[in-house]
Amino acid sequence: MIIRDARASDKKHIVKFCQNTFSWGDYIPDVWDSWLSDGDLLVIEKKIPIGVCHGVFSKNQLWIEGIRINSDFRRQGLASNLIKRFESLASKKKISKVFMLIDTENYASLLMTQNLGYKIYQTWKFYSLLPQKNNFSDISFGNVIKVGEFSHYVKSWRWLPLNKQKLNSLNSKNRIVYSKKSKNKSIAILGDSEHFEKTLIVTLFSGSKKDTINIILFLQNLGFEKKYKRIQILTKEILPEFTSLEHKISFHLMQKLLS
Ligand SMILES: CC(C)(COP(=O)(O)OP(=O)(O)OC[C@H]1O[C@@H](n2cnc3c(N)ncnc32)[C@H](O)[C@@H]1OP(=O)(O)O)[C@@H](O)C(=O)NCCC(=O)NCCS
Incomplete structure (x- = not known):
């Protein structure tokens, strides 16, 4: 071997x-x-x-x-x-940190990683959303994320560290959007898939229901205007019911700290 x-x-x-x-x-x-x-x-x-x-x-x-x-x-x-x-x-x-993503129902793989010393670090949900023309209001671009507030964002299905440098670079490319209709705002980080064409990949930090729905309306409309084939949303929260928003699968983000 x-x-x-x-x-x-x-x-x-x-x-x-x-x-x-x-x-x-x-x-x-x-x-x-x-x-x-x-x-x-x-x-x-x-x-x-x-x-x-x-x-x-x-x-x-x-x-x-x-x-x-x-x-x-x-x-x-x-x-x-x-x-x-x-x-x-x-x-x-x-x-010193190793991460991987495993379907919460892939027991063979979960067992294997646990035997190797990996622990469940976070659990994420994958939702699909169909592009559609519609109206939204009060969506802003800009960095409203504090360093250390969220550990990772998703880039082409890889969970990458969300450090100060990355926040600045995402912000300079207008990749951070938020809705703040209520105290508990919702924030989305936008990215294009590097492997599948016309696929919008969104990391969503969901706050109030009102703001999350507003962001979803914005994403749908963005998908429509930019002619995306699909919108993939990764989030730790349970999202509100919404037409054409479908929860597909959940994943554990596994972590091992190397000594
Ligand atoms: C998951 C996968 C990569 C494991 O590969 P593998 O070479 O068989 O794994 P290992 O031999 O290193 O397994 C190590 C341990 O993991 C656990 N394990 C692995 N496969 C298992 C299974 N089918 N059922 C139960 N436990 C399993 C066992 O504890 C095993 O040790 P043991 O054989 O001494 O009991 C392989 O089954 C595979 O390719 N699956 C399809 C793709 C996939 O799920 N990839 C992972 C996506 S995150």
């Missing part, structure tokens, strides 16, 4: 066993090329590649994603070994 950096020629082997990973299929074939060019894409091979995992290093954080093991080779510790390899790379870079 060898763990090594992925090569372009591995794609056919990986894609072959990643057709039906989940009931809806898998996204690995769609992101493979981009992950390969990003780097930090590892495969595990026994004559041919039978497992894969991608890592994204940022300031004091390692993000692990896309862990897949060919179903003929599971329960042999292969996924655990891939994760441990990434953890040792993180330690060498003096990074």
